Amino acid sequence: MYHNNHCEGFQCEQRMLEASLGEEGGELGVLDRLVAWMRQRSLFVLAYGTGCGAIEMRPLMTSRFDAERFGIIGAATPRQADVLVISGYLAVKTLKRVIRSYEQMQEPKYVIALGSCAINGGMYWDSYNTIKQVDHYIPVDMYVTGCMPRPEALIEGFAALQEKIKRGEPGGFQRYRENIDWYKGNQRRVLGDNMPPDYTYDWYHAGGTA
Amino acid sequence: MHVILDALAMIGLSYVMGFLFYGFYRQFSARVQRRWGPSIWQNFFDNMKFLLKSETLSHGPMFFFGPMIIAAGAITTVLFVPFLKDSDWLQGFSHSGNLILIVYLLVVGPLGNALAVGSSGNPFGVMGVTRGLTRLMGLEVPFFLGLALVMLQHETTSVHAIMAAQDGIAQWNLFTNPIAFMVILLPFIASQNASPFDVVGAPVEVYAGPRVEFGGRLLGVLMTQNMMMTIAKLVLVVDLFMGGATNIFILIAKAFSLFLLTAAISLAFPRLKTEQTVDFFWKVPLGLGVLGVVATVWFPWGA
Numbered sequence: 001m002y003h004n005n006h007c008e009g010f011q012c013e014q015r016m017l018e019a020s021l022g023e024e025g026g027e028l029g030v031l032d033r034l035v036a037w038m039r040q041r042s043l044f045v046l047a048y049g050t051g052c053g054a055i056e057m058r059p060l061m062t063s064r065f066d067a068e069r070f071g072i073i074g075a076a077t078p079r080q081a082d083v084l085v086i087s088g089y090l091a092v093k094t095l096k097r098v099i100r101s102y103e104q105m106q107e108p109k110y111v112i113a114l115g116s117c118a119i120n121g122g123m124y125w126d127s128y129n130t131i132k133q134v135d136h137y138i139p140v141d142m143y144v145t146g147c148m149p150r151p152e153a154l155i156e157g158f159a160a161l162q163e164k165i166k167r168g169e170p171g172g173f174q175r176y177r178e179n180i181d182w183y184k185g186n187q188r189r190v191l192g193d194n195m196p197p198d199y200t201y202d203w204y205h206a207g208g209t210a
Numbered sequence: 211m212h213v214i215l216d217a218l219a220m221i222g223l224s225y226v227m228g229f230l231f232y233g234f235y236r237q238f239s240a241r242v243q244r245r246w247g248p249s250i251w252q253n254f255f256d257n258m259k260f261l262l263k264s265e266t267l268s269h270g271p272m273f274f275f276g277p278m279i280i281a282a283g284a285i286t287t288v289l290f291v292p293f294l295k296d297s298d299w300l301q302g303f304s305h306s307g308n309l310i311l312i313v314y315l316l317v318v319g320p321l322g323n324a325l326a327v328g329s330s331g332n333p334f335g336v337m338g339v340t341r342g343l344t345r346l347m348g349l350e351v352p353f354f355l356g357l358a359l360v361m362l363q364h365e366t367t368s369v370h371a372i373m374a375a376q377d378g379i380a381q382w383n384l385f386t387n388p389i390a391f392m393v394i395l396l397p398f399i400a401s402q403n404a405s406p407f408d409v410v411g412a413p414v415e416v417y418a419g420p421r422v423e424f425g426g427r428l429l430g431v432l433m434t435q436n437m438m439m440t441i442a443k444l445v446l447v448v449d450l451f452m453g454g455a456t457n458i459f460i461l462i463a464k465a466f467s468l469f470l471l472t473a474a475i476s477l478a479f480p481r482l483k484t485e486q487t488v489d490f491f492w493k494v495p496l497g498l499g500v501l502g503v504v505a506t507v508w509f510p511w512g513a
């Protein structure tokens with residue numbers, strides 16, 4: 001794909017990431033497909049304004065970009081949210097709050113990581129107190145690249161997430177549930193004794209959907 | 211059999227009308243703000259999504275029963291408001307109830323709310339409930355005074371009799387008793403939690419207020435009952451002031467025009483503070499209401 005001449009560099013990567021998005025979800029039943037379709041039409045967003053990327057989230061709700069036409073609205077609390085947007089660099093201290101917010105969200109839930117800081121540390125790659133790869137601590141469903149990404153890019157990310165939900169692909173929350181020990185181990189490595197309380201995730205160990 | 215079908219039809223109709231009206235409201239406000247806005251089905255999608263989410267939180271049995279009490283209150287209210295006049299259908303149990311009963315049923319919602327939020331112990335929720343009860347203090351008195359004016363005018367508490375008395379458009383209480391309509395209109399907007407009086411659920415101030423702890427299915431139940439309750443109240447005002455409706459289309463048209471009026475008012479005015487709300491209600495609608503009582507008792511022009 002890299003040797004094609006219709007795209008170059010990150011465009012090819014983007015295309016590879018999105019290549020599977022257009023396909024029909026053959027494995028879902030009619031009812032499941034209906035449910036998935038309604039789910040993707042209604043995404044309540046918990047905007048976790050951790051870094052400078054947060055600046056680009058506000059215009060989404062304004063008249064100019066109007067994310068509400070895709071069914072995307074801000075949620076008041078984590079309990080009512082479907083999508084957690086981590087906008088930028090995460091300090092170790094903030095990570096704890098993000099984990100708690102994430103664990104309070106009701107399933108199905110999704111995470112969008114916004115900006116290069118959330119992907120690989122970005123310009124804070126050698127900082128002593130920021131998290132380099134958010135994906136090691138909570139499961140990320142969709143990355144939006146850029147430093148900082150334009151609101152259009154974020155809308156594109158949301159649209160891709162909607163495609164993913166519509167096709168009924170397993171979301172990050174399932175990965176979190178299955179690999180809870182790995183995630184908790186990673187979290188413990190950076191947070192040490194300062195872990196969030198057990199009761200926000202102990203039902204994952206119970207195995208049920210509760 | 212008829213009763214069961216009828217009740218189901220009323221519940222279904224109020225739900226469908228509820229989400230379409232709210233969907234329209236969101237479109238309408240989007241157009242006012244010069245953007246496209248969500249589709250008219252958006253509220254249905256939101257509601258379904260919440261009903262299909264998981265619910266892992268619990269704060270004891272009351273946290274679960276609170277929304278159920280509220281929803282039961284809403285469904286009962288729907289069933290006691292006659293949707294059509296001179297018809298066998300869409301009557302529910304309205305023949306065995308009257309306006310006073312409906313007034314009681316309207317209070318079940320806030321009660322269940324207070325119970326559920328109290329057991330969750332979330333400070334924002336408690337703040338929301340406090341705001342709600344303060345606002346209730348302001349809006350209940352003028353609201354009941356307006357209803358009392360209508361009852362006085364017709365000397366009956368039966369919604370059916372009041373509907374039957376308004377034959378033509380000239381006999382609508384909207385025109386024969388405009389003071390009562392004005393007295394009711396503003397508390398009516400407040401009881402629907404619409405814009406100038408929406409301190410209770412103010413999203414960025416108290417994080418959805420009473421609903422702050424509710425996430426998955428319980429929030430879905432709360433949304434459903436809210437939509438049904440709105441329709442019940444709209445239909446009640448249509449019955450009392452606009453002569454009811456003889457078929458569903460007239461009902462929808464009348465309820466919709468009333469909804470359009472309240473929506474326009476709430477889009478034009480920004481949110482008032484709690485004490486401003488109470489001040490306002492104790493001055494303007496209540497003053498008008500007292501005037502109206504004096505006028506109705508001493509100069510009965512309505513009859």
Ligand code: SF4
Nearest residue numbers: 051088115117147148
């Ligand atoms: S990616 Fe850039 S804009 Fe985003 S948080 Fe990092 S430094 Fe800021």
